[in-house]
Amino acid sequence: MKKRHILTALLASVALAGAATACERTLRSADTHPDGYPTVEAVKAMGKMLEEKTNGRLCIEVFFGAQLGEEKDAIEQTQFGVIDMARVSLGPFNNIIEETQIPSLPYIFRSPDHMRKVMAGPVGQQIKDAFTQHDLIGLTFYDAGSRSFYNSQKPIHSMADLAGMKFRVMQSDMFVDMVSALGANATPMPYGEVYSSIQTGVIDGAENNPPSYESSGHYEVAKYYTLDQHLIVPEVLVMSKKTFDSLSAEDQAAVKEAASASNAVMQDLWNKREEASMEKVKAAGIEVVTDIDKTPFIEAMAPVYEKYVTSDKLKKMVEDIQATE
Structure with a gap:
């Protein structure tokens, strides 16, 4: 199965690589978005910067x-x-690189800005370094927004409002445990089933970032959106160590510099997209709750x-994140 996936990727990359033949060497980068x-646009921008830095190499x-x-x-395939190269969520790495579990914890980050600062600092570097043992080079971290609860029943202002409600979550044990700890009922299901499940009352709601809430049309059937930001899980751009x-050495440095610079491009584009999505759902009459005390949720x-968080190493990472101002 793995060989088939690799062969498919190789054939696809050969067939589609004709658009970028001006460089001496064209690096192939994958993205599901x-x-x-x-x-996607951030990695394109990285490519332009890299071409300039390496004089077309x-x-x-x-x-x-x-x-x-x-x-x-x-x-x-990248390994x-x-x-x-590949842009992926940290989620798929959770079972193979334990350090990636920490940014996936609920409420580990106080805000998207806090996440960005942490991932640009020593903790982020520690996670990048962990990729090396798995035939990958961690280049930079990107945003995936903050995930918050939305539902069809009522505005959520406190944990008491969550009691007994049914929320779709990603197929992750950690996220099921998170919803259960808040007093609600977690229902893992594929993303494509969420709209109809809310519409028919199979579930009361789900949780996601503003662009996904808006672009999926979920706001049409779930009119209440509470910005509790329980998950702020970054994404990562990795490169094959091979x-x-x-x-x-010169080109390695250029790759790292261009990747780091692309982060500012991504953040600007993300901020604009998130703002546009929020404007659209508010214009549609969605009740957005922002005045929420997160303390009970966090506790x-x-x-x-x-x-x-079972090992001393992971506990220290949590402490370092919490100490980051």
């Missing part, structure tokens, strides 16, 4: 829309060096942290 999405061709496979496939090691996560 569609063309125009902030992470290197550039990047972005294969968006899962052309080279879904995220788990893209990770495997093998079949493709050179590819990275094949570059000169309720104690058993979740006890279950998933």
